[in-house]
Structure formats: C-alpha cells, structure tokens
Amino acid sequence: MTKFDVVIVGAGAAGLFCAGVAGQRGLSVLIVDHAERVAEKIRISGGGRCNFTNREVTAANFLSENPHFSRSALAGYTPQDFLELVARHGIAWHEKHKGQLFCDRRSDDIIQMLLKECEAGGVTRWQPCGVREVRRTELGFELDTDRGAVQTPQLVVATGGLAIPKIGATDFGYKLATQFGHKVIDTRPALVPLTFEPQTWAPWAALAGIALEVDIQTETHYPSLTGGKRKGAATARFTEDLLFTHRGLSGPAVLQISSHWQAGKPIRINLTPTRELANLLKEAKTGSRKQLSTTWNQALGQDIPARLADTWLDQASLHTPSLTPQSAIAELKDKDLEWLGHSANDWHLTPNGTEGYAKAEVTAGGVDTRELSSQTMESKLVPGLYFIGEVMDVTGWLGGYNFQWAWSSAMACARSLNT
Ligand code: FDA
Numbered sequence: 001m002t003k004f005d006v007v008i009v010g011a012g013a014a015g016l017f018c019a020g021v022a023g024q025r026g027l028s029v030l031i032v033d034h035a036e037r038v039a040e041k042i043r044i045s046g047g048g049r050c051n052f053t054n055r056e057v058t059a060a061n062f063l064s065e066n067p068h069f070s071r072s073a074l075a076g077y078t079p080q081d082f083l084e085l086v087a088r089h090g091i092a093w094h095e096k097h098k099g100q101l102f103c104d105r106r107s108d109d110i111i112q113m114l115l116k117e118c119e120a121g122g123v124t125r126w127q128p129c130g131v132r133e134v135r136r137t138e139l140g141f142e143l144d145t146d147r148g149a150v151q152t153p154q155l156v157v158a159t160g161g162l163a164i165p166k167i168g169a170t171d172f173g174y175k176l177a178t179q180f181g182h183k184v185i186d187t188r189p190a191l192v193p194l195t196f197e198p199q200t201w202a203p204w205a206a207l208a209g210i211a212l213e214v215d216i217q218t219e220t221h222y223p224s225l226t227g228g229k230r231k232g233a234a235t236a237r238f239t240e241d242l243l244f245t246h247r248g249l250s251g252p253a254v255l256q257i258s259s260h261w262q263a264g265k266p267i268r269i270n271l272t273p274t275r276e277l278a279n280l281l282k283e284a285k286t287g288s289r290k291q292l293s294t295t296w297n298q299a300l301g302q303d304i305p306a307r308l309a310d311t312w313l314d315q316a317s318l319h320t321p322s323l324t325p326q327s328a329i330a331e332l333k334d335k336d337l338e339w340l341g342h343s344a345n346d347w348h349l350t351p352n353g354t355e356g357y358a359k360a361e362v363t364a365g366g367v368d369t370r371e372l373s374s375q376t377m378e379s380k381l382v383p384g385l386y387f388i389g390e391v392m393d394v395t396g397w398l399g400g401y402n403f404q405w406a407w408s409s410a411m412a413c414a415r416s417l418n419t
Contacts, residue, residue: 004030004124006154006417007143009131009172011038013406014389015158016114021414023121030152031123032145034130035168039111041160044167045403050107052086053079053407054400055099062405063222063259063395065185069369070394070405073377077411079404089113100399134176140384154384154417158410161363161390162187169357173367173391180382183368185393189360190259193250194267194351203315207244210305214242215270216253220260236260239273244308248351255398258354259364269347271308272300278341285330285337292332293325300344316340362402366393376416377409386413 006022008015011033019031037043042050054061057079059071079101086093091113092104103109118125126147133144140153159173174184195201220236236257243251257267280299288295297309316323320336329337354360367387371380377392379385388409396402 007152008156010158014410018410018414019123020117023123029123033127040167049102051400053404061401066369072374073408073412077408156386163360177367185365187365190364191255191361193355195248211243215273218267266350271344278338281337292327295329364395377413
C-alpha cells in the first residue's frame, strides 16, 4: 500500500497551499482531487482576476457560530504574508474598492503559483481521482481511491463548500466529518442573489441591469456581530452597490446581506443613504408649481436612474392615489410626502429565497469549529484529522476574505503537521 506523511483531499485554494508548505517542510504529501481541472474556483473567481485577499482582514469579516476561532490563524498568516509570496512569483496585482486585491492579468497566475509551490515541495497530485472510502486504522487513516489504497497518519480535508456543483463541489467534507463524529452546522448558500415572489417582483423586473449604491440591512443571528453573546436580534449592515435582476436583487450589497439573511425575515434598503427624502419633499412644496415627478427626481438626486424613480412613483400611486406623477406638489399632504420619502429611505422587502448553490459564491455553515483546534485546524476528536478552508463553519464577507481564510487556515495546518 502507498504511504504518505500526509494526504490532502481537495486540490483547491486551501489544499494546494497546504500541500506546497507541507512538502517544503520535508513531508511526503499526496493531494487528491476528483475534478478534471485543478482549482476551478480560483480560475472563475473575481471575474477571472481572483480577488485573492483584502488589505484589512480581521475575524470580524467572518461569520461563524464560533466568532473568535479564525483569529489565531489570521494572525499567523496575514494578507501581507500572502502578498510577499505573490511578489516572489512576480504576479502583478492592483487594489480595487475597499481593500480588495486582484490579479492584473488573470486568476491562473495564482493557480500556477500554487502549483509551483507544490512542485518545490515534491508534492504528488492525483487528479482526477475520487476517494471512495476513508477508514481509521491503528496507523492513522486508509483511503480507497480510484488509483488504489493509500495509508497516512495525517489526513487533511480541503474539499470546500457546496457552491457551484457543476465544477466539482461536493458534500464529501461534511460527510467525512460526520463519519468521524463531528458536528456540522447547517449549510446554506451565501454570497448569493436573493429572489422574490414573481408577482411581487413583476414591476421591478423591468429594471434588471440597474445598479446603484445603497445602505442595506437585515437582522442577523451571528454572534460575531452581537459581541459574542446572543442577546436578541442584531443588525448586519453594508453600504455597497445593489443590482436589479429579472428574479430579484444582486450586486455586492445583496451578496453581503444574503450571508446573514434568515428565511422569512425582511431586508431593508435605503436607496438614498445621504438624502432624507421626506424632508426634501416637504421643503420643496413651498411656493412650488412643479409636478410631483419633477420634485421627486430632484429629491432623489442624479445617482438614481430615472427608470427607477418613475417605477417607484407608479408603485407609490397604487398605494396612495394622490401621489400620481402629474400631481401638483404644493397640493399634496405632508403625511403622504412623508410616506413616499420613507418608503425609499427604508424599503422593506422579504425575499422568497436565494438563487441557490448554482449561483452562490460560498457555503455558510460547515464543520463546527468548536471541535477543532484554532491553532492547527486539527480535530479535537480524532488526532491526525484536519479541516481547512471553506469546509469549516467560517464564512468570509465578499472581498477576498474567503481566499485569505483558505491561505491562513492552510498555513496553520501545514506548519503543525508532523514530519
Ligand atoms: P475550493 O472549492 O477552492 O476547493 C475544493 C476542492 O475540493 C475542489 O478542487 C474540488 O474539486 C475538490 N473536491 C470536492 N469534493 C471532492 C471529493 N469528493 N473528492 C475529491 N475532491 C473533491 N473568494 C474570494 O476570496 N475572492 C473571490 O474573488 C472569490 N470569487 C468567487 C467567485 C465564485 C464564482 C465562487 C463560486 C467563489 C468565489 N470565492 C471567492 C470563494 C472561494 O473560491 C472559496 O471560498 C475558496 O475557493 C475556498 O477554498 P477551498 O480550498 O476551501 O475550497
């Protein structure tokens, strides 16, 4: 039977990075992946340019039932450390919005870098190669793979989450965790567009393609935002771009809030975060001969597309018949103008679901980190068993945080593996 010091299942971001470091520490490393192509998620990430980290990364950028778990690994391997590796490989990058760092050329630069690091560590890669069964033995673990049986004292699970099944995502990591007695926090699609009942959405569907910056918020149950204590509802809030789609809402604002959104609960959107519309409308009344539509467009400002402003008014007049676009603003009641202003400053809407794993960037939930060491990622239940990357219940915000978690958790594990 073939023997290795460590076997890593999953040749994605975390698995490849861990393999390279472990190999360069002198361990004999086998990495196994069932997909045809290596690290497909890196390839498609960041619109093909891989948002590989963020300038500022702290535990507060991650959602988990165990909010402090990520601290140690993030401190042990920082974005700056990854940037040094990127520089050693001569990869050009640039900073975008909110500290997000992207490749200048394409994501493949990062994949090639990881493969070169694996090569430098003499890593053996079996791909495509499925893993049929994993057994615990006196010597550690035995794996039945498509290329034969393998024995190892240390097994690293780096099989990621469930997002985008068509490029290889599976529940392997969760099943294996359960097989070895670990708890798995319920999984669900995150960083995902939200959808609405087709009938409710019909008036807005025609706005598909319109984007604007908004404030968005929803109730969250994550303890990270409630100071680690569950003292009732806390609010998750982001200021980002929103995108109208045919079936609902997307764009960074909605992807961020989707990770917190709980089925049945509303989300709240402020379409003009810097404008108090009720006041602007009431002030505009005095001595004005203008129609409501003109005043409304002026109050919303230039950043709100006219099609959205018009649709809003059409919908408002269904609720309050006096609010027709042609109404003379001077003749409208203050309370109706207040209602109109508030409706856009605090739009309440309840999604009927998400676009699911097919369109999600990540999976929220996963292997319960309370049963893992935050220093090494090793199981507290099964010595020699490790979980790294997205398979764990650690879900990053949009903006390079999920890759940084892959690098940091992989490094914590790779440094602690026995030679
Ligand atoms: P990852 O998914 O990278 O790797 C898991 C590997 O395990 C895969 O190669 C898979 O084939 C393999 N595997 C699964 N089941 C297996 C089985 N049964 N047997 C053998 N192998 C198996 N993040 C970010 O920080 N910046 C970004 O720009 C983006 N952009 C982005 C875009 C899109 C479209 C998606 C879907 C995701 C992102 N992400 C992102 C998220 C990021 O891609 C993700 O969090 C990391 O790739 C997670 O790294 P892992 O190594 O944990 O899993």
